[in-house]
Amino acid sequence: MDRTTQPNAKAIAIQQVRLFDGAGLVIDRATLVIRGSTIKTLGPSRTIAVPPDAIRINGHGLTVLPGLIDCHVHLCLGAEPDVVSTLESEQPAYTLLKAARHAQRTLEAGITTVRDVGSRDHTIFALKQAIETGLLPGPRIIGAGQALCMIGGHARFIGREVQGAEQVREAVAAQVAAGAQVIKVIATGGVLTPGTSPDQAQMTVEELQVAVEEAKRLGRKVAAHAHGGTGMTNAIRAGVRSIEHATLLDEATARLFERHAVYMVPTLSALATTAACRRGCGIPDSALDKARALTKRHQASFKLAHRRGLLIAMGTDAGTPFNYHGDNVQELERMVGLGMTPKEAIMASTSHAARLIGIENQVGTLARGMIADLLVVNGDPLTHIDHLRDRDRILGVMQAGRFVAGPLTQ
Ligand SMILES: [Zn+2]
Structure with missing residues (x-):
């Protein structure tokens, strides 16, 4: 030791x-x-x-x-304006070194646990091991490994593209074999991946169901990326434990969250930090336009979720453009700015987050x-x-x- x-x-x-x-x-x-x-x-x-x-x-x-616990980070992403092309231009070993630095910054900010919901290859598990053995400083990591997405789907730069039940089953098993403690699926398009639309559902209902079923068989829960209502509905009906972003929440979808006791991980910082940038800051125009179009609506969704008393766990999406590792606590300020009391925001980042991740008996x-x-x-x-x-x-x-x-x- x-x-x-x-x-x-x-x-x-x-x-x-x-x-x-x-x-x-x-x-x-x-x-x-x-x-x-x-x-x-x-x-x-x-x-x-x-x-x-x-x-x-x-x-x-x-x-x-x-x-504090951050339920949504990407330690392999460096908050660069164009994270997709940056990652693609890096050697995998360099990405891992970057991730180690991000882990240290995160810990220094008071985040003692993170759930990493999408990383390059399986590097997150090497980093996790280095932290657990005391080789490097960093938070406790609950990692997903690669996110599962459809062919050409959102997040494929940190994902594994799958089509059909068999490939989904195989991909879930592969993540778990590599060390995944949670499975991440992509149920809608996203902001950062060019050519995908946040309100478009991705992966079929059957594929989402198979992912949940296979994860359950292996003792893992599933987190679903979803902005739009159809994607959220598909994922909740399939049996996921949390919806990441939940950008376009409405009353009907909120009722589904309630009925299935699904957590919302709002990641307010992700859209807000991107949308706050000027054109020419380096963020691709497509991402900037999508973030700007969604930010106000996202905030309204958070307020609706809070008003309805939905389960909310803190997540930042740290690593996305200008959303820095080590500034994770900005998310608590944003949640308070939108109506939570400081106590509620801290609970979303401690006991509620631990319960979502399934480590509430430890931290x-x-x-x-x-x-x-x-x-x-x-x-x-x-x-x-x-x-x-x-x-x-x-x-x-x-x-x-x-x-x-x-x-x-x-
Ligand atoms: Zn994310």
Whole structure:
């Protein structure tokens, strides 16, 4: 085992801190004790006995909350204006080195877990291994490997093109064999792939069903990229666990989300960062036009989902044009800007995100026995969500019981 993955010998106690557990509980003067890689105990300070050998941190004026989870990133993409041609011009090994740098930036921003929903070849699994063995710093990775798309479909530059039930089955099995913990399917056209339209359904209903069926057989859940209503409907009926983007949500589709308890992963940052660019910034005109046409509608869809109380988990689509790895927290600000309370936005990025991914028994909430992935913030993100985006306020990012970024790092 690499030195960096060894847990601390001593306990760590954060005392007199405001604690948000990620699931709804706030304790104003709390003490949290971490031993090894897990949370040993937590509660109001007066009720918690601190072990005599513990390293003590005075948490007065600070807030502790679970490490954040981004449910939609592409570590292999570098937020360049034209990610498709950039990726295609790179050697695969170079793309992997870039991804490693992006992983480090993501962790430093307080994102301790990511779900990577589409990568070049199977490089994401090599990166995951390097992080898990302590070779490189980075968030916990739940990876999809290649996205499954139709021939000529959206995201084929980070995907595997399939046609017909047999090819779908084979592709799902291949991703899982390579290390996929989630399967990604492309159910509509997209913004970045030239010649595809976001409101056009892609992959047939049968193909989507087979993908879900095969994934289920192998113990995996499916995330579907979908902007338009038909694609969302096809994917939800097929049995996917989450819809990524959900750009053109309407009342009827919202009811389907409810009925099937499907998560929306809004990725507000993706369309917004692209649409904010001027013509000539390097983003291909086709992508710029599509993003501009959809942004307002996307925001309305998010508001509808929030109003209806749909399950929402945070995802940024980091890696898409000007949507930088390490600036993932912008998504929380955008969600708050569109009506969520800071508490709701943090829950979408912690306990709800963990539940979507299926790791809610390990991370996403602060409770006894959970893995100690947490943030120590100077300020109060529950009243000022922007405190989370201010790097000077992130005093410590703890991953599995060790501070890995921020001034508290030993
Ligand atoms: Zn994406």
